[in-house]
Amino acid sequence: MDDERISLSLRVNGATHRIEDAWYFETLLSVLRYRLGLTGTKQACETGSCGACTVLLDGRPINSCVALAADVDGDVTTIEGYSPADGSLTPLQEALIAAGDVQCGYCLPGMVLAGSAFIEEHPNATEDEVREGMCGNLCRCTAYLGIIEGIREASAR
Amino acid sequence: MTVTSTDSGRIVRPTSLEEAIAASTERPDARILGGGTLVVAERSLGIDIPPAYLLLSGIAELRGVTSDGATATGGAARIGAQTTLRALLDAALSPMLDVALRSLATPQIRHRATVGGNIAERRPAHTLAPCLLALDASVGSAGPEGSRRRSIRDFAAEGLGAGEILVDVALPARGGFQRFVRVAPRNGPGYAIASVAVSIDPTARSVRSGIGGSGPTALPGTAADDFLAGAVDWESGAVPAGAAEEYGRLLADACDPPTDDRASAGYRRHAIAVMGRRLIEAWNEEQQRG
Structure with a gap:
């Protein structure tokens, strides 16, 4: 077509995807949502500030909105890949539901993925550790207390 | 793994410093991208729409922290420009850097943003340069004219030359x-x-x-x-x-x-x-x- 298009391959949720006509400036977020249909990854600030677009790259949380798709080297896990295939929930997801302060839920896929990496590194986390460790995820409904409690609770399981 | 096609000159991903310097000289309109957390956000905001990107992520020699093993008590260290802020935090080189790195960005950003990206453009709001000044660091860079190492004071005053790539930051042994x-x-x-x-x-x-x-x-x-x-x-x-x-x-x-x-x-x-x-x-x- 023109030289603004590139081809690339991405490993997402265990499968390799070949993308033939991505824009050279296209973000990982854009490829996930609009080329692979993985709309669990949420689009919000697009500046790496809010965490709604958080995915795991080789197990580490990153903002997919400020990662160039052409610069992603590793295994990407989105909320679709994190959630058990049989429709059940992980202990973290159950703890977040039990703590239950969620209003719109738009931040939750990012919260869950960032939270999953956080609890791996912080078993039996204190509230302060959760507040600092989860500072990359904003909830504009300000339902923080339940989210913090859910993640703290999940870290103790 | 992402394999970027070579049929477009708009994404350049060298695997050695020499290739990166050549690419930077050949393609001065390509914006150099360390982790992308600033560069990609600036495109989203319409602040900078470069026609090409020069990715430094493929250059292994630019990654990682090496230290003399006594870092907690002020030993010397070398920090590659492509070291992520998280890797620098994990290296536990200084209580000063610990506070600075925990306050400057979120965990997600720290996993992508690089040390080089934080200092290369000498932006006044960026956090690492004041710390590196206080730690008496030096900055290594390489360009068409060769390699050089300068004090962070000189680097803060002069910046990078045309086609020059930031290579590393060296911290001298410093206690107290x-x-x-x-x-x-x-x-x-x-x-x-x-x-x-x-x-x-x-x-x-x-x-x-x-x-x-x-x-x-x-x-x-x-x-x-x-x-x-x-x-x-x-x-x-x-x-x-x-x-x-x-x-x-x-x-x-x-x-x-x-x-x-x-x-x-x-x-x-x-x-x-x-x-x-x-x-x-x-x-x-x-x-x-x-």
Whole structure:
């Protein structure tokens, strides 16, 4: 077509995807949502500030909105890949539901993925550790207390 | 793994420093991208729409921290430009860097953003340069004219030349008191309005500081540092009365702060003076506690 298009391959949720006509400036977020249909990854600030677009790259949380798709080297896990295939929930997801302060839920896929990496590194986390460790995820409904409690609770399981 | 096709010249991903320098010279309109957390956000915001990107992520020699094994007590270290902020945090090189890295960005950003990206463009709001000034770091770079190593003071004043790539930051062995403080819109991560980093090595009888957010680039507090190094009784460690306040005043004198939508020049100058004074008071208290 023109030289603004590139081809690339991405490993997402265990499968390799070949993308033939991505824009050279296209973000990982854009490829996930609009080329692979993985709309669990949420689009919000697009500046790496809010965490709604958080995915795991080789197990580490990153903002997919400020990662160039052409610069992603590793295994990407989105909320679709994190959630058990049989429709059940992980202990973290159950703890977040039990703590239950969620209003719109738009931040939750990012919260869950960032939270999953956080609890791996912080078993039996204190509230302060959760507040600092989860500072990359904003909830504009300000339902923080339940989210913090859910993640703290999940870290103790 | 992402395999980018080579049929487009708009994504350039060299695997060696030599290739990167050649690519940067051939394609000066390509924006150099370390982790992308700033560069990609600036495209989203419409601030910078470059026709090509030069990715540094494929150059293994630019990644990682090596230290002499005594970092917690002030040993020397080399930090590759492509080291992520998270990897630098994990290296636990300095209590100053620990606070700076935890306050400058979120965990997600720290996993992608790089040390080189934080200092290469010498943006005054960026956090690492004041710390590196205080730690007396040097900066290695390589370009068409060859490689060079400069003090962070010279780098902060001059920046990179055309086609030049930032290679690494070297920290000399430095013990003693090392601390970073800032004023910011909130306690959470983000750019500081103004910041001060101070390192006092009683063994070397050396005081070094860096000031952030209060000039066109990060600034060294040379006059303040020289004053304090001359005022302290290094045998006993005693700080004369009024010396902390004078230190803060001299730091504020070294500033050239902007007035912008976040704070006035007067606020920034005042904040630098107060932070400078409190840091010296904190060192003094720490010594008295033993």
